[in-house]
Amino acid sequence: AQTVTQSQPEMSVQEAETVTLSCTYDTSENNYYLFWYKQPPSRQMILVIRQEAYKQQNATENRFSVNFQKAAKSFSLKISDSQLGDTAMYFCAFMKLNNNDMRFGAGTRLTVKP
Amino acid sequence: NAGVTQTPKFQVLKTGQSMTLQCAQDMNHNSMYWYRQDPGMGLRLIYYSASEGTTDKGEVPNGYNVSRLNKREFSLRLESAAPSQTSVYFCASSPASSGKETQYFGPGTRLLVL
Numbered sequence: 001a002q003t004v005t006q007s008q009p010e011m012s013v014q015e016a017e018t019v020t021l022s023c024t025y026d027t028s029e030n031n032y033y034l035f036w037y038k039q040p041p042s043r044q045m046i047l048v049i050r051q052e053a054y055k056q057q058n059a060t061e062n063r064f065s066v067n068f069q070k071a072a073k074s075f076s077l078k079i080s081d082s083q084l085g086d087t088a089m090y091f092c093a094f095m096k097l098n099n100n101d102m103r104f105g106a107g108t109r110l111t112v113k114p
Numbered sequence: 115n116a117g118v119t120q121t122p123k124f125q126v127l128k129t130g131q132s133m134t135l136q137c138a139q140d141m142n143h144n145s146m147y148w149y150r151q152d153p154g155m156g157l158r159l160i161y162y163s164a165s166e167g168t169t170d171k172g173e174v175p176n177g178y179n180v181s182r183l184n185k186r187e188f189s190l191r192l193e194s195a196a197p198s199q200t201s202v203y204f205c206a207s208s209p210a211s212s213g214k215e216t217q218y219f220g221p222g223t224r225l226l227v228l
Protein backbone atom coordinates (compact mmCIF):
# COMPACT_ATOMS: atom_id res chain seq x y z
CA ALA A 1 0.00 0.00 0.00
CA GLN A 2 1.13 3.51 -0.72
CA THR A 3 1.89 5.76 2.23
CA VAL A 4 2.44 9.49 2.33
CA THR A 5 4.40 11.13 5.14
CA GLN A 6 4.47 14.79 6.06
CA SER A 7 7.00 15.16 8.86
CA GLN A 8 6.21 18.77 9.79
CA PRO A 9 2.90 19.04 11.68
CA GLU A 10 3.19 22.82 11.94
CA MET A 11 5.24 25.56 10.34
CA SER A 12 5.24 29.33 10.32
CA VAL A 13 6.74 31.94 8.02
CA GLN A 14 6.88 35.70 7.88
CA GLU A 15 4.87 37.43 5.20
CA ALA A 16 6.87 37.85 1.95
CA GLU A 17 9.37 35.15 2.89
CA THR A 18 9.80 31.68 1.40
CA VAL A 19 8.85 28.41 3.06
CA THR A 20 9.25 24.77 2.04
CA LEU A 21 6.91 21.98 3.12
CA SER A 22 8.20 18.41 3.03
CA CYS A 23 6.54 15.25 1.77
CA THR A 24 7.84 11.74 1.24
CA TYR A 25 5.98 8.74 -0.09
CA ASP A 26 6.46 5.05 -0.44
CA THR A 27 5.52 3.15 -3.57
CA SER A 28 6.76 0.45 -5.91
CA GLU A 29 5.03 2.07 -8.87
CA ASN A 30 6.98 3.82 -11.62
CA ASN A 31 4.20 6.05 -12.92
CA TYR A 32 1.91 8.00 -10.63
CA TYR A 33 0.63 11.46 -9.73
CA LEU A 34 1.50 13.68 -6.80
CA PHE A 35 -0.55 16.59 -5.53
CA TRP A 36 -0.47 19.38 -3.01
CA TYR A 37 -3.86 20.48 -1.70
CA LYS A 38 -4.58 23.50 0.48
CA GLN A 39 -7.32 23.51 3.11
CA PRO A 40 -8.01 26.97 4.58
CA PRO A 41 -10.20 27.49 7.68
CA SER A 42 -13.25 27.24 5.42
CA ARG A 43 -12.34 23.52 5.07
CA GLN A 44 -12.65 23.62 1.30
CA MET A 45 -9.94 21.49 -0.34
CA ILE A 46 -8.18 23.41 -3.10
CA LEU A 47 -5.63 22.01 -5.54
CA VAL A 48 -2.34 23.89 -5.36
CA ILE A 49 -0.16 21.96 -7.76
CA ARG A 50 0.10 18.60 -9.51
CA GLN A 51 3.11 16.59 -10.70
CA GLU A 52 3.18 13.62 -13.03
CA ALA A 53 5.97 11.20 -12.10
CA TYR A 54 6.99 10.58 -15.70
CA LYS A 55 7.78 14.28 -16.14
CA GLN A 56 11.22 15.22 -14.91
CA GLN A 57 10.50 18.94 -14.93
CA ASN A 58 9.25 20.30 -11.64
CA ALA A 59 5.75 21.75 -11.74
CA THR A 60 5.21 25.44 -10.97
CA GLU A 61 2.09 27.53 -10.42
CA ASN A 62 2.82 31.21 -9.86
CA ARG A 63 4.34 31.46 -6.35
CA PHE A 64 4.13 27.70 -5.79
CA SER A 65 6.71 25.23 -7.04
CA VAL A 66 7.75 21.70 -6.21
CA ASN A 67 11.04 19.87 -5.85
CA PHE A 68 10.29 16.37 -7.13
CA GLN A 69 13.02 13.85 -6.40
CA LYS A 70 11.76 10.55 -7.80
CA ALA A 71 14.63 8.37 -6.65
CA ALA A 72 14.37 9.73 -3.13
CA LYS A 73 10.53 9.59 -3.26
CA SER A 74 10.37 13.17 -2.12
CA PHE A 75 7.92 15.89 -3.18
CA SER A 76 8.38 19.19 -1.38
CA LEU A 77 6.35 22.36 -1.91
CA LYS A 78 7.99 25.78 -1.98
CA ILE A 79 5.87 28.86 -1.41
CA SER A 80 7.58 32.09 -2.42
CA ASP A 81 6.57 35.59 -1.31
CA SER A 82 4.24 34.13 1.33
CA GLN A 83 0.92 35.91 1.78
CA LEU A 84 -1.49 35.96 4.72
CA GLY A 85 -4.00 34.11 2.55
CA ASP A 86 -1.59 31.17 2.34
CA THR A 87 -2.39 30.33 5.97
CA ALA A 88 -3.95 26.86 5.79
CA MET A 89 -3.43 23.14 6.18
CA TYR A 90 -1.44 21.69 3.30
CA PHE A 91 -1.85 18.08 2.29
CA CYS A 92 0.43 16.05 0.07
CA ALA A 93 -1.32 13.29 -1.88
CA PHE A 94 -0.38 10.33 -4.08
CA MET A 95 -2.34 8.53 -6.77
CA LYS A 96 -1.33 5.57 -8.91
CA LEU A 97 -1.80 5.82 -12.66
CA ASN A 98 -5.28 4.77 -13.82
CA ASN A 99 -6.45 4.38 -10.26
CA ASN A 100 -9.01 6.28 -8.23
CA ASP A 101 -7.57 5.72 -4.77
CA MET A 102 -5.83 8.91 -3.67
CA ARG A 103 -3.74 8.67 -0.49
CA PHE A 104 -3.17 11.75 1.65
CA GLY A 105 -0.54 12.67 4.20
CA ALA A 106 -1.55 13.90 7.65
CA GLY A 107 -1.00 17.53 6.66
CA THR A 108 1.15 20.50 7.66
CA ARG A 109 -0.45 23.51 9.30
CA LEU A 110 1.16 26.64 7.85
CA THR A 111 0.77 30.03 9.49
CA VAL A 112 1.88 33.16 7.67
CA LYS A 113 2.67 35.93 10.14
CA PRO A 114 2.37 39.63 9.33
CA ASN B 115 -21.82 26.84 -11.92
CA ALA B 116 -21.84 25.71 -8.28
CA GLY B 117 -19.17 22.99 -8.61
CA VAL B 118 -19.59 20.31 -5.94
CA THR B 119 -22.34 20.81 -3.38
CA GLN B 120 -23.02 18.79 -0.23
CA THR B 121 -25.98 18.61 2.12
CA PRO B 122 -26.31 18.90 5.02
CA LYS B 123 -23.45 21.08 6.28
CA PHE B 124 -23.75 19.77 9.81
CA GLN B 125 -25.63 16.88 11.39
CA VAL B 126 -25.92 15.37 14.86
CA LEU B 127 -27.00 11.74 15.13
CA LYS B 128 -27.57 9.33 17.96
CA THR B 129 -25.85 5.96 17.89
CA GLY B 130 -27.84 3.56 15.73
CA GLN B 131 -29.61 6.19 13.68
CA SER B 132 -29.31 6.24 9.91
CA MET B 133 -28.79 9.09 7.50
CA THR B 134 -27.79 9.87 3.94
CA LEU B 135 -25.27 12.50 2.92
CA GLN B 136 -26.01 14.04 -0.44
CA CYS B 137 -23.51 15.21 -3.04
CA ALA B 138 -24.07 16.73 -6.46
CA GLN B 139 -21.77 18.16 -9.13
CA ASP B 140 -22.64 20.26 -12.14
CA MET B 141 -19.37 19.89 -14.06
CA ASN B 142 -20.36 16.77 -16.04
CA HIS B 143 -17.60 14.81 -14.32
CA ASN B 144 -17.41 11.04 -14.64
CA SER B 145 -15.83 10.16 -11.30
CA MET B 146 -17.10 10.96 -7.84
CA TYR B 147 -15.65 10.21 -4.41
CA TRP B 148 -16.47 10.19 -0.71
CA TYR B 149 -13.73 10.88 1.85
CA ARG B 150 -13.65 11.26 5.59
CA GLN B 151 -11.28 13.52 7.49
CA ASP B 152 -10.45 12.87 11.13
CA PRO B 153 -8.36 15.14 13.39
CA GLY B 154 -4.64 14.82 12.76
CA MET B 155 -5.14 12.72 9.66
CA GLY B 156 -5.41 13.32 5.99
CA LEU B 157 -8.47 12.44 3.97
CA ARG B 158 -9.25 8.76 3.59
CA LEU B 159 -11.25 7.38 0.70
CA ILE B 160 -14.48 5.61 1.66
CA TYR B 161 -16.01 4.80 -1.75
CA TYR B 162 -15.72 6.05 -5.27
CA SER B 163 -17.65 5.82 -8.51
CA ALA B 164 -15.64 5.85 -11.73
CA SER B 165 -18.75 6.24 -13.86
CA GLU B 166 -22.52 6.25 -13.61
CA GLY B 167 -23.74 2.88 -12.44
CA THR B 168 -20.45 1.73 -10.87
CA THR B 169 -19.12 1.99 -7.34
CA ASP B 170 -15.99 0.63 -5.65
CA LYS B 171 -14.61 0.44 -2.13
CA GLY B 172 -11.82 2.69 -1.01
CA GLU B 173 -9.57 2.50 2.03
CA VAL B 174 -12.25 2.65 4.77
CA PRO B 175 -15.64 1.38 3.44
CA ASN B 176 -16.95 -0.48 6.50
CA GLY B 177 -20.19 0.93 7.89
CA TYR B 178 -21.07 2.85 4.72
CA ASN B 179 -23.02 2.34 1.52
CA VAL B 180 -23.14 4.51 -1.57
CA SER B 181 -25.41 5.10 -4.53
CA ARG B 182 -24.51 6.74 -7.82
CA LEU B 183 -28.02 7.91 -8.61
CA ASN B 184 -27.07 9.48 -11.93
CA LYS B 185 -24.06 11.25 -13.36
CA ARG B 186 -24.59 14.29 -11.12
CA GLU B 187 -25.35 12.72 -7.76
CA PHE B 188 -23.46 10.40 -5.42
CA SER B 189 -24.89 9.72 -1.96
CA LEU B 190 -23.31 8.20 1.14
CA ARG B 191 -25.46 6.29 3.61
CA LEU B 192 -24.80 5.37 7.20
CA GLU B 193 -27.21 2.57 8.09
CA SER B 194 -26.45 2.45 11.82
CA ALA B 195 -24.27 5.33 12.92
CA ALA B 196 -21.49 4.76 15.45
CA PRO B 197 -19.42 7.30 17.42
CA SER B 198 -16.37 6.20 15.40
CA GLN B 199 -18.07 7.72 12.35
CA THR B 200 -17.87 11.20 13.83
CA SER B 201 -15.88 13.01 11.20
CA VAL B 202 -15.94 15.57 8.42
CA TYR B 203 -17.08 14.07 5.14
CA PHE B 204 -15.97 15.41 1.79
CA CYS B 205 -17.37 14.64 -1.62
CA ALA B 206 -15.21 15.19 -4.71
CA SER B 207 -15.45 14.76 -8.46
CA SER B 208 -13.02 14.55 -11.35
CA PRO B 209 -13.45 14.59 -15.12
CA ALA B 210 -11.88 11.25 -16.03
CA SER B 211 -13.00 7.77 -15.09
CA SER B 212 -9.46 6.74 -14.23
CA GLY B 213 -8.95 9.37 -11.55
CA LYS B 214 -5.88 10.89 -13.18
CA GLU B 215 -7.45 14.31 -13.38
CA THR B 216 -7.60 16.84 -10.58
CA GLN B 217 -10.31 16.28 -8.00
CA TYR B 218 -12.69 19.08 -7.11
CA PHE B 219 -13.96 19.03 -3.55
CA GLY B 220 -17.20 20.08 -1.92
CA PRO B 221 -17.31 22.17 1.27
CA GLY B 222 -17.71 19.16 3.58
CA THR B 223 -20.32 17.83 6.01
CA ARG B 224 -19.52 17.77 9.72
CA LEU B 225 -21.13 14.74 11.37
CA LEU B 226 -21.30 14.18 15.09
CA VAL B 227 -22.51 10.81 16.39
CA LEU B 228 -23.40 10.75 20.08
